[in-house]
Amino acid sequence: MKSTIFIAILMAALLLPLVSAQIVVKSFTATPSQVLPGNDITVELMLENAGDDDVENIIVSLDLTQMPFAPVDSSTEKGLDELRDHREEKILFTLKALPSAEPSIYKIPVIMTYNGTSRTAFISLEVISSAHVDVLLGDAEILTVNHQGKITLKFVNNGLSAMHFLKVTLPGSPLYTVISPNSVYIGDVDVGDFETEEFTIIPKIDDPVMTVYLEYRDNTNRQIVESKLLQLSVYTEEEVNRLGLGKPPSMILPIVAVIVVVGGLFLIYKKAKKKRKHES
Secondary structure (H helix, E strand, O other), X not given: OHHHHHHHHHHHHXXXXXXXXXXXXXEEEEEOOEEOOOOEEEEEEEEEEOOOOOEEEEEEEEOOOOOOEEEOOOOOEEEXXXXXXXXXXXXXXXXXEOOOOXXXXXEEEEEEEEOOEEEEEEEEEEEOOOOOXXXXXXXXXXXXXXXXXXXXXXXXXXOOOOEEEEEEEOOOXXXXXXXXXXXXXXEEEOOOOEEEEEEEEEEOOOOOEEEEEEEEEOOOOOEEEEEEEEEOOEEOHHHHXXXXXXXXXXXXXXXXXXXXXHHXXXXXXXXXXXXXXXXX
């Protein structure tokens, strides 16, 4: 009986430091708060000894198994010689988001090993991949001031993320009038892809600047609203005539006229020939 009590007391004495020593991640910050694929991110962990005993030889490691991150200029493991009771200590890790990282929020295990035991906490890092759209002027008619004409706009996604639910709007302007519907829903545009839309306008001045409103969502469902400026090439009638940019005159009427004249001459010739034959 005494031996049993002694063993219980001994085990309690051995376990007491483990119970009273509690290393926790009190807080963490990520700089920047969102990282693009291929870029670096600095993770600052604030560790706290929430127990009543000092703790020595603490190993802190990030478990990046199957995570799209890699350490930069260091390992995923850092050590602390000692952390006194109710004290705090900072630990820094610099990570790189792999170029292949998909946009998402990743839950990273933080493993703290000390006194022959370990605790696991979790932090989250967010990878984003921004979409970037260029608006280009495609093939267009020769536009003349105060004359209706068509323009083709090309929307090119040259970013790192697909665009979803793309909507394009040409707002009203004193510089031009949009005759066709001024708002068009395009939908999804993949990375490296493009879509085109045709609009009909009446320019009011030469070379106006057109405003194009874009609304879409990226892979993280963030709504993005931006505007682009696009300068149009619009000519006055004098410039069209001087530069020879107008439509070439139709050759149909001259050709018909020639055919009529030749046909008439041919008939006159046949009649004259027939008359001479009868006279002879």
